[in-house]
Amino acid sequence: MTPQDNTALPDPPPPAPDEEAARHASARSARASALTEDYVEIIADLLEREGEARPTDIARRLGVAHATAIKTIARLKRDGLARARPYRGVFLTDRGWDMARKMKARHQTVVAFLLALGVPADVAEVDAEGIEHHVSDATLAAFERFLAHAAQGDGR
Amino acid sequence: MTPQDNTALPDPPPPAPDEEAARHASARSARASALTEDYVEIIADLLEREGEARPTDIARRLGVAHATAIKTIARLKRDGLARARPYRGVFLTDRGWDMARKMKARHQTVVAFLLALGVPADVAEVDAEGIEHHVSDATLAAFERFLAHAAQGDGR
DNA sequence: TGTTGAATGTAGCAAAGGCAACACTTCACA
DNA sequence: TGTGAAGTGTTGCCTTTGCTACATTCAACA
Numbered sequence: 001m002t003p004q005d006n007t008a009l010p011d012p013p014p015p016a017p018d019e020e021a022a023r024h025a026s027a028r029s030a031r032a033s034a035l036t037e038d039y040v041e042i043i044a045d046l047l048e049r050e051g052e053a054r055p056t057d058i059a060r061r062l063g064v065a066h067a068t069a070i071k072t073i074a075r076l077k078r079d080g081l082a083r084a085r086p087y088r089g090v091f092l093t094d095r096g097w098d099m100a101r102k103m104k105a106r107h108q109t110v111v112a113f114l115l116a117l118g119v120p121a122d123v124a125e126v127d128a129e130g131i132e133h134h135v136s137d138a139t140l141a142a143f144e145r146f147l148a149h150a151a152q153g154d155g156r
Numbered sequence: 157m158t159p160q161d162n163t164a165l166p167d168p169p170p171p172a173p174d175e176e177a178a179r180h181a182s183a184r185s186a187r188a189s190a191l192t193e194d195y196v197e198i199i200a201d202l203l204e205r206e207g208e209a210r211p212t213d214i215a216r217r218l219g220v221a222h223a224t225a226i227k228t229i230a231r232l233k234r235d236g237l238a239r240a241r242p243y244r245g246v247f248l249t250d251r252g253w254d255m256a257r258k259m260k261a262r263h264q265t266v267v268a269f270l271l272a273l274g275v276p277a278d279v280a281e282v283d284a285e286g287i288e289h290h291v292s293d294a295t296l297a298a299f300e301r302f303l304a305h306a307a308q309g310d311g312r
Numbered sequence: 313t314g315t316t317g318a319a320t321g322t323a324g325c326a327a328a329g330g331c332a333a334c335a336c337t338t339c340a341c342a
Numbered sequence: 343t344g345t346g347a348a349g350t351g352t353t354g355c356c357t358t359t360g361c362t363a364c365a366t367t368c369a370a371c372a
Contacts, residue, residue, distance in 0.1 A: 019281075021219030024194060027285040028329095031187055035359075038180060056319060063177030068360055070321065075358085087320060087367065117298040125175075127295045129183040134286025142273040184359090191329075212349060224330055226351065231328080243337060243350060 027134065034133040037103050038062065039072055040081055043090055044100030053090045106132045106140060113143040116150045183290070190289035193259050194218065195228055196237055199246055200256030209246045262288045262296060269299040272306045 042061050046053035059069035073090055076082035081096040092100060110132045114124035135143070198217050202209035215225035229246055232238035237252040248256060266288045270280035291299070 018219075020217050023282050023285045024217070025219045026282055027190075027194075030286050031190060032358085034183075034187060038183075054319075055321085061176050061180070063174075063181045064359085065361060066320075067322080067362080072359075114295060114298070117295075117302060119295050119298045123292050123294045126179050126182055127290055127292050129179045130186050130290025131287050134283055134290070136279050136283050138279045139270060139273075139275050139283045142270070142275045146273060188328085210349075211351085220329085221331060222350075223332080223352080228329075 030134050034130075035072065036076065036079070036081070037099065037133055038129075039069075039076060040092065040096050040099045041103045041107070043082065043092055044097065044104065047092065055090065058090070103132065106135065109140060109143055109147070110135060112147055116147055186290050190286075191228065192232065192235070192237070193255065193289055194285075195225075195232060196248065196252050196255045197259045197263070199238065199248055200253065200260065203248065211246065214246070259288065262291065265296060265299055265303070266291060268303055272303055 039058065039062070042058055043053045046057055046061075050057070055069050055073060056066050058073070059066040062069065073082060073084055076090075076096070077084055080093055081099065082090055082092055084090040107128055110128040111124050114128060115121065119127070195214065195218070198214055199209045202213055202217075206213070211225050211229060212222050214229070215222040218225065229238060229240055232246075232252070233240055236249055237255065238246055238248055240246040263284060266284040267280050270284060271277065275283070
């Protein structure tokens, strides 16, 4: 319980100088994009399923107040991911659709991967919601490799 | 490229009502705790390695300005995770040490897991930095199971 | 055609997490 | 023993992401 009491901690790995700072910077920026990606993903889903994406529905799916959703939608517009005109619903630009497709695929892969690992379905959904924003292409590929492997019977 | 063009997307999975909102709320709160966990983890590491944790070192490891670090350290104090007196360095409370130990173990497990999956070391470090904050106990256990399995030769 | 309830939008507030600029302490060493 | 560089702390500013409260618009239906 004191600073020196690290008995159970396999100590050795030495710290890198700027690399660590870079890693944290990268994690911070992923954190910042996460909300944007969530919005875009939900808007795409609403458009595909319902034919329209209204601020109130978006807010409800995210569990935030509608005013919050409207403010964020304004940012999406500013950043060229969405288009929207007063009282006319929200739409995605090409860039928005690209991001949505990417995130949807990513989400499905992460969920499938966690399920294959034996994580309970409800937990897998929750964790995937957070993890999907931090999975690089290389790691996503590793997940897919694992899934392909597990699919073809494997050994066991 | 249009809303209806979802040819490559395996559509079906229906949306849950409030469950989805709860999932996003949970992801948001994990995002909010992530920074705190990073600070605590780094402070613990500095204390163990150097015997002291100075604001400038913490800031350097995180890649932020020292003023930012000092402000966040004040929050850690306010929240009962750290203790610090002017010009005297930063220390962790018992609660801080608990969190630090938990995050360190979590970090190591996630990195080891990604490596075992075949993710390159540098990428594993970056991704782990983001993923570790979103891995539930159940998923962490699944990672450990996989590692134990992989360790004993497995069959495959 | 009015009217009214739901949806939408706006304004103002707060906290978190960044930053740069400036002021104050410490401490090593000349 | 001074002193100056490095470290520390403070201030003021910005953006994001929440919220509530209030105003406006839309649309359904009496």
